[in-house]
Amino acid sequence: MVSTPSPSAAPGAGAAAPVAGTGPARPRWRRRPGWIPAPPLRGRRRVPWATSAAVFVLQQAGTGFAAHNERAAEAVGPDGAARLLLTLGPLLLLARYRLPRTALFGTSAVTLAYLAAGYPYGPVLLGVVVAGFAALVAGYRYATWSALGMLWLGNLLVAHAFHRLLPPGGDPPGSWGTDLFMLVWMVALCTAGELARVRRAERERRQRETAEAERRRADEERLRIARELHDVLAHSISVINVQAGVGLALLDSDPAQARTALTTIKTASKEALGEVRQVLDTLRAPGDAPRAPAPGLDRLAELSEQAASVGLRVTTETEGAPVPLPPGADLAAFRVVQEALTNVVRHSGSRTALVRIRYGAVAMELLVDDEGPATGTGPTGGGNGLVGMRERAAAFGGTVEAGPRPGGGFRVLATIPLPPEEGGAPLQ
Structure with a gap:
């Protein structure tokens, strides 16, 4: 065992006096399976004008080309009612971010009405594809499956059960190949939407973890700096406070001892300023190495x-x-x-x-x-x-x-x- 006593205290020192989103969250019991919060409005367009306009142009132009490729006996030409139905779908797509289920069921109903009227196929299903994908990414999987299932079953009834009662007159039953193709693209749509939803959920999870890690690092750094400042200042100010009392008490009776106390105050304050400056330097330049080794x-x-x-x-x-x-x-x-x-x-x-x-x-x-x-x-x-x-x-x-x-x-x-x-x- 090694014992090292410190220097003796200065005379008279013992007599000194002593001396810190986007909206309210959905309640848990009302959250649908697979629900994830919608991204902030500033991160996406509030009204998707561009994509809805593109769907409108493609449907209007594509239907015209489809009408030329089909015989008159097999389809009704695109009249004013057809143009109106082809316009309603893109209009409903404008609400697919705020009201995804409304946009999905609305476009499905408009598409079924269009097919029931015997108009040429063309790209009429594009509106359902866009609305279904948006609903799936938003987490409305059951609503999407229900809307697409009702559209497919409705098309089966129109093509095979009620084709004699619907225009055009003498219309033969629909092709099972067409029905199978519609079923395949619906399954493909659901798969693509689920993959996009999972990727979005994973991306948001990583973003949350990154943000939490950054907050945790900031809290730890703030706590470390608070501890450093407290330890440096508490010790140094305690020494300064005691020596200031000694200096005041001996200023008239013992000027030499008062000078010693003031020298101690100067040394302690200089050391405290150096350590505080070192702590603050780490805030201004966190990537730089400290100028002096830690005590x-x-x-x-x-x-x-x-x-x-x-x-x-x-x-x-x-x-x-x-x-x-x-x-x-x-x-x-x-x-x-x-x-x-x-x-x-x-x-x-x-x-x-x-x-x-x-x-x-x-x-x-x-x-x-x-x-x-x-x-x-x-x-x-x-x-x-x-x-x-x-x-x-x-x-x-x-x-x-x-x-x-x-x-x-x-x-x-x-x-x-x-x-x-x-x-x-x-x-x-």
Whole structure:
């Protein structure tokens, strides 16, 4: 065991006084199977004018070509009623994002009416394809299957059961090959829509996970910076506060000692400004390496000297063979000791403190003891400092216990696992 007492406190220092979418969500019981939220309106067109106009032009022009290719006995020419039905479909497509089921069933009904009237086929089914695909991508799979099934069954009845009662007169039964072709493209439409829906759901899931990961990283970084600023400022300001009181008390009676206190204030404030600047530099340029190495347990002597400057005599002891720690764990250990000594200065009437570092087989223990008693000038068990200690140790799989010790005073005991390659497996 190695024992290293700090320099004695300056005379008179012990007399000093001590001192942070798019709309309401659908209720769970009303959500249809396969339902996923619609994308934000800013991410897509609110009214799909372009595609609806393209469907209108294709149906009007394609029907004219189809009428020339079919004999007059097999189909009724595209009159005004046919043109009206071919216009209603694209108009319904304008609502396929806001009212997908209405657009789907509307275009299916218009298409069935067109086929029942005996007009030439042409691209009349294009409107149903577009509306069905949009409904499937939006998650309305049952509605899509129902609408397409009713359209196919209705076409079967028109072509094979009621063809004698519908125009044109003397119309023979429809071709089963045509009915089979319609069934095939309906199955293909459902398959393509389901694939698009799954891909969209997967893309949105990845986007949500990415956004959550970014928020989590931002929260962790904000917490890390808050801990760093708290530890740096709390320790340095405590030293400055004590030394300012000493300087004021001795300004007239002992100017030399007052000058020493002011020198300590200057040193502590300069060091605090440097560490704060280092933390802020990581915010301005997160990709750059830090300009100065992070503090670690090798700077315990500086902590002892700073404590001595405010009248606290710190004794450090080391048990076991020292093991190099990763930079993050080394910084966490340093901050734990720093915060514990700061709490002694601020909240304890003791003028002595013990810092013991014990290197075990799988973990390192940090013990900080003071003899008390508490001065009652602040919280001793629930401040941000103790919370920050626990968070720092927990980040590396360790623990921190803080509370009154047997015989009086206060004890902070931190356990930080050693690297596996150095001291065995980490603590669980």
